Amino acid sequence: MGLNIKDIARMANVSPATVSRVINGTGNVNEENRQRVLKVLEETGYKPNALARGLLRNRTNVIGIIVPDLSNINFAEYVKGIENEAKKYDYNIILTTSGNSAENEISYFQLFKEKRLDGIIFSGTIFTKKHKREIDKTDIPVLVFGQNFGDNKLISMNIDNQSAAYEATKILLSKGAKKICMITGPLWDRAAGYDRYSGFLKALAEEGISPNSVPIEEGDFTINSGYKSMKNILKRYEVDAVLAANDYMALGAIRCLFDENKKIPEDVQVMGFDDIVISDIYNPSLSTVRIDFYNAGKLSARKLIKAIEGEKVEENIIIPYEIVLRGSTK
Amino acid sequence: MGLNIKDIARMANVSPATVSRVINGTGNVNEENRQRVLKVLEETGYKPNALARGLLRNRTNVIGIIVPDLSNINFAEYVKGIENEAKKYDYNIILTTSGNSAENEISYFQLFKEKRLDGIIFSGTIFTKKHKREIDKTDIPVLVFGQNFGDNKLISMNIDNQSAAYEATKILLSKGAKKICMITGPLWDRAAGYDRYSGFLKALAEEGISPNSVPIEEGDFTINSGYKSMKNILKRYEVDAVLAANDYMALGAIRCLFDENKKIPEDVQVMGFDDIVISDIYNPSLSTVRIDFYNAGKLSARKLIKAIEGEKVEENIIIPYEIVLRGSTK
DNA sequence: TTGTAGGCGTTATCAC
């Protein structure tokens, strides 16, 4: 290590320019010289310094990612998708997690700018004016995931959470639910919290059900909060269907219903969100809304790289969802 | 954007050197000038180019990570731990996943070298001479996670999988198991596959049980493979205890036992590995071996950064485990 | 076909 292009040049008895030409396959090089250089490269294991190269080309081939939390399997899958796809195009990723702190998010934007990354994928759960201002100051391509935010400067990719929750609710009602309730995520979480909640309300409105008569508890996406929320609801209401804003809460709710001697789905139907790996094997197996985060990640990487390389990219991309019916619904 | 330190200098009527001094807090600067510079920095949102800086200082403040797969919650937690801890020391991470391909792993080592990262955390499931040769060629500090590989050049961090499996087996036996069996991971996976398997055998040996009489199936860590392995075992044997090399396989096994009308833990005791979030709420709740990957990640980051900054670091660090007894054992 | 020289943006050194 510590070798630079001049050292290689000296060893191969040529100039640094020639070495550079061999490495990059640019310009013509005498075959004999080329072979000598290649041999030295091989022997020394020399790798050009990406810093120097980036400085010159103004390109790093690195994409910055900001996600709230890697413990959430959805985000882990999303990141995996990005990474796998990016590597195909010879890009790497710098990963940061914000823990849902807007302050962290903003400071990462600045960091990414400093590091001269080629593009940024940002997935937050809230999106403020401050975020927007920061993004506007950046002239690197940015892809925002999971936030509807009309802005022609950035690419946005969204899950239609509202429609998904709407449809899930409709299905429960169509299967005979008369006393439905919901366990939501935190409502400040625009996507998985608020939008799923509002889709639920929309479906009720269409059926002429007043939201005031419907029990709604706000959980925090953990199994425990699902359990507690269900318990709170059962204290004061009789219900025959539950929509939970994610599978963990749905599983917590099922556990609670079980403890209260309710039969699923005969007495109470349950529907979750996410289709985590356990949902299929759980007893009863869980009906849920499946969103393919891995593919969303791949798509995000592809779109962003397209934008980095100067191609036109549509501004708002919608990720499909799919409703999976299993044993916890009739 | 596109501003450089010279632009700032011009705007503030000072030299680039002075701007640099203000930014880095190095050397003395006249208060009046400092204020003028700060104002320009504020107004322009200028950030120094980390590439140029890195070129000069030979430092990037970035750590490279290689893990097999982010879908595995253990690795996701591990990475999260690294990232959170690294950020405290002002380091960022470049994350790559190898999909267990040794070829990928090696090429990432080279990439990291090219990018002049300050350190590398490598977690693979196999560790070959080729890996070792590559690491030896690198003079960046490397931390290898999950592989016992005596080498004074690198820091290694390990889970004592063998002892953990040994102890788990002993517990099952002490609780009256007479006809025990195991569902292992792939045995080429040194850590979670082979080592857990060998710990199991060691415990049997100590009790004078011949391994030939004991059913052993090799799964692939998925729920399905746990189910199938259990089914295969039950076809030919009667068992009263199962050790599975991870919780997913344990849950698959439980599901199978349930389908075969076996009572848990009365007829068959089950013990897993990992303590995934669902294990506690499953019915029956799952006894398991818990390893704190998040903290292992934090510790890895801390040790590696220490090494990067020139401090001496112990060479082999052992991560503790803990056996959690729940409803699936007597 | 090949080599020399200048510059990418920053910081450290050395005069002033």
Place this chain on the structure above:
DNA sequence: GTGATAACGCCTACAA
């Protein structure tokens, strides 16, 4: 206290 200058390692005109 401040500014010019060289250097980090590479690539690319341009000249030979």
